Amino acid sequence: MESNEKVPYVLTGKSYTAVAINAAAKAGEWIKSKLGMHEQLSTKTSAQDLVTEVDKGAEQMIRRLILTHFPDHAILGEESVEPGEAAAISALAEAQDEEYLWIIDPIDGTTNFVHGFPFYSISIALAHHGEVIIGVIYDPSRDEMFVAEKGKGAYVHGARMAVSGEERLAEGLIAVGFPADPVVKLPINLRGIAALAPRARSLRAGGSAALHLAHVAAGRLSGYWESGLNAWDIAAGALLVAESGGKVTDTLGESYHLGVRNIVATNGALHAEMLTVLKESDATGF
Template sequence: MNTQDREVYTVGSKSFTAVAVNTAAKAGEWIKSKLGSHTKLAMKTSSHDLVTEVDKGSEALIRNLIMTHFPHHSFLGEEGVEPGAEASAEALEAHRDTEYLWIVDPIDGTTNFIHGFPFFSVSIALAYKGEPIVGVVYDPSRDELFVAEKGKGAYLRGQRIEVSGETRLSDSLIGTGFPADRSALPVNLTGLQAITPQVRNVRTAGSAALHLAYVAAGRLSGFWEIGLNAWDMAAGALLVQEAGGKITDTYGTPYSLSVRNVLASNGKIHDEFRETLKQADALGYS
């Protein structure tokens, strides 16, 4: 990496990654302190797409901390966007020419949070000219903070992480999820029916950002989901890439912020993984 690339990560003496890490940790601890005490529950698009005042408070906390350090940067947070795929695409398009864009999911796994199921996370990414260069996913329940910088690797608790070594789908543990947009559910279930007999087992725990972090850490061999948004994946995508894995859309196109149907793996099983979904006609929906 040349000197010009390294300069991307700081403004003056302020490290983008340090700000992302500190912000995620503060938001995560605040979220954890609210477990079981949220008072307002609202639906977005359906009873499966939920938001609490904790989501909104977490996003406000994150936004305030980041903007304090980088007031001229742009910010895209889940709670600032109207529900639905079209609104998500429009929000991303509005930032197409933005130099520095922070992409945030203040609680990825809100349904888990509401039920007290300890699998939710704070996801913070920074994109430079449309490409993630910093990604942080923090799991407050386990106090696990996954960090990646473009070109510098992925880390957990200061130790470098790598994707798993499985070379066959049959030896793999795969993750998936069921999106809030229930129009995507049939194709997700079709994919699940096709994948399950071909793998060691499947896990669906309800936070795409954490699932991607688990692929990066070698805990899952791969992950796919239909109908996600940029804030679900931006940080996790960089983690997977920097840990030596591969992330594309379900059709095999390289990952970008506009991807909605995602396929991530250790790289070694990627083609077999995608082909299994393709044969089941489970790559996407219209």
């Protein structure tokens, strides 16, 4: 290298993680302070798909915090994308070739937030050339910060997380979802719910994909499945599960990538059994 050539200053992954944690914590604190105070409520794709000015404000706050540190990074945030599946797919296609792409869901579980049901979260992921390298999910209601760095494990309250040990679906506590699309996606999910209910120990539908994934990573749920999600619902949580020793695929068993919309995340041991039940009940979403 010639002596007059500048050596680029390289930020370590820790800096990315610190910024993600800080953004999630600050946004979470602000969102919690707005509980029960949202003035305007509007719907996006259906009567079940809610958005408030709090979602939009939280996303702006997170964007500002990230861009202050990394002004040349790209950001894909739920509230900056037009409603609907086609728009989400198109926005991801445009963004996923970016060197560094932050993927944000400012409030995952807006319906819960609106009703005051304390199960909503902030999800922030960072992808490098399309591969998720940082995943942070913050639950303001319980003040729990779930953090994963690729290859370095996943943590909550600073303690290393590990998936649960159940070996059969009959022993498993499985999370499911009721999608906001009542016409196409809801019937698919209901078929899967009907098939899983008698096979699993019990089902839960908390209403936040990100928190479901965080709880699979923490060993509190044995698995989670839902059809019709977006990149910002899954990106951070998928890394948490993988770094906690679990397995994340699409509903056909193909490896997770940012374009996956039909997700199965488990402790690994139950994975094949869950995939079989979903396939047999025509609940893969494909």
